[in-house]
Amino acid sequence: MKKWSLLALTLISTALMAETCPAPKVEKSQGAESGSTAKEDTIAVSKAAIGKVEPIRAKEPAKTGCDPCTLSQNNTIHFQVIGQGVAPVNTISPAQALALAKRAAIADAYRQLGEKICGVRVEGRDLIRNMMISRSTVRTQIDAMIKNARILDTKFKDGLCEVEMEVTLNGKEWYARLSR
Amino acid sequence: MVRPALTLTLLLAAAVSADEYYIYYSLTSRDLIAVQESLKFSRTMTPLRGRAEPLCSFQTQERTFSSFAAKNRMKLAECLLENSASIRSYGDFSSMTSQKKIDILTTPVMPVQVEFNDGLVTIKKIQ
Numbered sequence: 001m002k003k004w005s006l007l008a009l010t011l012i013s014t015a016l017m018a019e020t021c022p023a024p025k026v027e028k029s030q031g032a033e034s035g036s037t038a039k040e041d042t043i044a045v046s047k048a049a050i051g052k053v054e055p056i057r058a059k060e061p062a063k064t065g066c067d068p069c070t071l072s073q074n075n076t077i078h079f080q081v082i083g084q085g086v087a088p089v090n091t092i093s094p095a096q097a098l099a100l101a102k103r104a105a106i107a108d109a110y111r112q113l114g115e116k117i118c119g120v121r122v123e124g125r126d127l128i129r130n131m132m133i134s135r136s137t138v139r140t141q142i143d144a145m146i147k148n149a150r151i152l153d154t155k156f157k158d159g160l161c162e163v164e165m166e167v168t169l170n171g172k173e174w175y176a177r178l179s180r
Numbered sequence: 181m182v183r184p185a186l187t188l189t190l191l192l193a194a195a196v197s198a199d200e201y202y203i204y205y206s207l208t209s210r211d212l213i214a215v216q217e218s219l220k221f222s223r224t225m226t227p228l229r230g231r232a233e234p235l236c237s238f239q240t241q242e243r244t245f246s247s248f249a250a251k252n253r254m255k256l257a258e259c260l261l262e263n264s265a266s267i268r269s270y271g272d273f274s275s276m277t278s279q280k281k282i283d284i285l286t287t288p289v290m291p292v293q294v295e296f297n298d299g300l301v302t303i304k305k306i307q
Contacts (some may be wrong), residue, residue, distance in 0.1 A: 021183055061185055061273070069202065084212060085209070085212050085213070085214065086211075086212045086213050087213075088213050088214075099254060100213070100214045101214075102254070103209065103214040103217060103257075104209040104212050104213055104214040105205070105212075105256070106258075106261065106285070107207055107208075107209040107214070107267070107283040107284075107285045108209070108212060108283060110265055110267040110283070110285050111263075111267055111269045111283045113267075114267045114269065133275075135274070135275060136274065136275040137272065137273070137274045137275070138271075138272075138274075139271065139272055139273075139274040140269070140270070140271035140273075141268075141269065141270055141271075142267060142268065142269040143266075143267075143268050144266070144267050145265070145266045145267075146264070146265050146266075146267060147261065147264045147265075148262065148263070148264075149261070149262060149265065151258065151260065151262075
């Protein structure tokens with residue numbers, strides 16, 4: 001008698017569990033047939049989800065148009081460099097040293113801006129004699145015209161002058177000229 | 181009636197004097213050390229026509245542009261460079277010798293109008 005009552009209780013409890021915890025429909029319908037197909041379906045769903053996410057991520061910068069490294073017609077880019085200059089050894093006063101170091105730092109800052117905006121022309125030469133490199137030379141050349149560069153900050157310490165300089169490129173004005 | 185008006189005009193002319201110059205600035209630095217700098221200016225032989233746009237202004241006690249430029253060369257150079265500057269740089273990196281780098285910073289020859297007015301000098305670029 002006890003056995004029958006225990007069996008009935010277990011049956012009732014399993015039936016209740018099945019009702020309270022509904023399983024996903026996909027698993028119910030296909031789980032009985034084959035477990036592998038169900039896995040494939042779930043993978044396919046996840047791939048589709050990734051496929052949906054990726055284009056959105058790719059579109060995000062284009063929507064906002066705030067890619068900080070690429071000039072377009074709608075954005076503005078700030079080029080910021082720090083030029084360094086050294087005071088010559090044979091200066092007669094610290095003021096002269098500062099003035100000369102600052103001049104050299106300004107020239108270096110302009111060179112860096114020219115590098116960034118207009119690029120560098122590089123020429124390399126290797127001289128090989130008797131199957132050995134006897135001379136190796138790399139020459140760089142920059143030729144640029146820069147307008148409206150601003151000096152933001154000047155620091156002078158231990159004979160080294162640092163000049164922080166900035167140039168703003170407006171896409172409306174410069175994109176057409178630079179994209180040629 | 182004519183005399184006071186004439187004196188007032190003369191006084192105003194004395195207070196505000198505008199001269200026109202051509203200015204050129206060049207700076208050469210070698211291995212991050214300034215080696216040569218030149219600021220050249222010359223008064224225009226004929227009056228310049230065109231719109232004058234203010235570049236910069238400084239407080240000074242000088243009354244002539246030559247004395248002002250001699251004492252405030254760096255300020256003037258920064259003002260000119262901010263407007264436009266041409267940079268040419270040559271780097272030489274060799275296995276045999278140490279590296280050399282020469283930067284030549286120049287401004288194009290620029291026509292400017294210089295005004296001295298009550299301790300303030302205003303430099304305007306003529307377009």
